Amino acid sequence: MSSKYVKLKNIVKIYRGDDKKTFTAVDNISIDIEPGEFVTLLGPSGCGKTTTLRMIAGFEVPTSGDIYIGEERVNSLTPDKRDTAMVFQTYALFPHLNIFDNVAYGLKIKKLPEADIKRNVENILSLVGLEGLAKRAPNQLSGGQQQRVALARALVMQPAVLLFDEPLSNLDAKLRVYMRTEIRKIQKKIGITSVYVTHDQAEAMSMSDRVIIMNKGIIEQIGTPQEIYKKPASEFVADFIGVANIFDAEVKEVNSNGVVIELFDAIFNVKTEAKVKAKDKVKVVIRPEAIKLSDTGNVKVQVLSSVFMGAYQDYVVKHGSTKVTVLDYNPSNKKVYNEDENAYLDIDPNSLHIIPNKK
The missing domain is CATH 3.40.50.300 (P-loop containing nucleotide triphosphate hydrolases)
Incomplete structure (x- = not known):
């Protein structure tokens, strides 16, 4: 054939x-x-x-x-x-x-x-x-x-x-x-x-x-x-494929390691191929499975919901007025956070993806 x-x-x-x-x-x-x-x-x-x-x-x-x-x-x-x-x-x-x-x-x-x-x-x-x-x-x-x-x-x-x-x-x-x-x-x-x-x-x-x-x-x-x-x-595309957290952010600076942004009152250095410059407004995409909840960190959140889904624990947490979805896979051997508890976000900068805003 x-x-x-x-x-x-x-x-x-x-x-x-x-x-x-x-x-x-x-x-x-x-x-x-x-x-x-x-x-x-x-x-x-x-x-x-x-x-x-x-x-x-x-x-x-x-x-x-x-x-x-x-x-x-x-x-x-x-x-x-x-x-x-x-x-x-x-x-x-x-x-x-x-x-x-x-x-x-x-x-x-x-x-x-x-x-x-x-x-x-x-x-x-x-x-x-x-x-x-x-x-x-x-x-x-x-x-x-x-x-x-x-x-x-x-x-x-x-x-x-x-x-x-x-x-x-x-x-x-x-x-x-x-x-x-x-x-x-x-x-x-x-x-x-x-x-x-x-x-x-x-x-x-x-x-x-x-x-x-x-x-x-x-x-x-x-x-x-x-x-x-x-x-x-x-x-x-980010919103249509899978589940995505999409946030607004501003580029603080561009350096040889990528792009520096401020998100959740914290600074992240993100490797990206996006063509952006300082002060540009961008979208930041973080997949829920790329975020972990922790007892320590610099981004404090409140747990709004915590649902056991078998293969993963499905969380919705809040930092200020911003809601974040977190999918923690294989939760059986990990600490499970309950509704109204406080926790911290553990985010790997390599999991952040920058999308320039359309002009």
């Missing part, structure tokens, strides 16, 4: 309503996806991620810009003429056909020889872990198995690019975790270029080579899951 790169260049999609008003769903975005890469479009409802996927698939036509799959510009090609296959949120299986015939459907439309169809379908069913179920009807399968059939039906066409439109959203939480691992394992095995749409952060972080964060039709950040989490490019 050969993979191709996907290139989106200055893509704009504008919808015009019956009242002649326009809505820009995708606003001048450019994306380069490498052959064999697994990239996820992530963002809240209405951010433009599904519209972008549908333009790659050919179900929507860009208002302007160019889409390439490999060397071929595909703007004017219908979905069936593109070297892509889509796995939908609703499995869209034919209820009157058994599993074999569901998977074989596209190959039969192409009028492949019966022997080739049989071999290809059997190989794909084995790949997705459905061997021995070819004669079953879709309603005799679990939700996870039906999703595998939908995946097999897409893969059997041997597309260069596989597109996923929130494929796991209809599954229960435990099965979702299992299936995202399975999909990623299969994708890596065959090395197919994959573009995946979800609003589920855990899916995006666990499956992707790179994540594209979208918001209101624009791209906020493109990066590896680690980059997105540890070095968010904007306040939106």
Whole structure:
């Protein structure tokens, strides 16, 4: 199965309503996806991620810009003429056909020889872990198995690019975790270029080579899951991915070791690549798991809430009028602070991330 790169260049999609008003769903975005890469479009409802996927698939036509799959510009090609296959949120299986015939459907439309169809379908069913179920009807399968059939039906066409439109959203939480691992394992095995749409952060972080964060039709950040989490490019990304404490601060000075800021009436020297200068207003991001509570220190806080969550103790504490979320993992062998107790924040300066304020 050969993979191709996907290139989106200055893509704009504008919808015009019956009242002649326009809505820009995708606003001048450019994306380069490498052959064999697994990239996820992530963002809240209405951010433009599904519209972008549908333009790659050919179900929507860009208002302007160019889409390439490999060397071929595909703007004017219908979905069936593109070297892509889509796995939908609703499995869209034919209820009157058994599993074999569901998977074989596209190959039969192409009028492949019966022997080739049989071999290809059997190989794909084995790949997705459905061997021995070819004669079953879709309603005799679990939700996870039906999703595998939908995946097999897409893969059997041997597309260069596989597109996923929130494929796991209809599954229960435990099965979702299992299936995202399975999909990623299969994708890596065959090395197919994959573009995946979800609003589920855990899916995006666990499956992707790179994540594209979208918001209101624009791209906020493109990066590896680690980059997105540890070095968010904007306040939106920091707030959208995981849990984040975001504070206002002022740059006191810039030196060879980084940036000096004042936070919680304490001074921190923060290593940063952010382009800032003295007196600039910035946002400071601290992940809750990067903060500890202690009996001693220089940032005194009052515990507002203390909740045992099994793997971690979930605290909300207050310094002056500023609230801080603290997640203390593996709390069993540590001191647990109760509501209304006093404690001190233990913050590693290396865990602070600076985001310059937008001008």
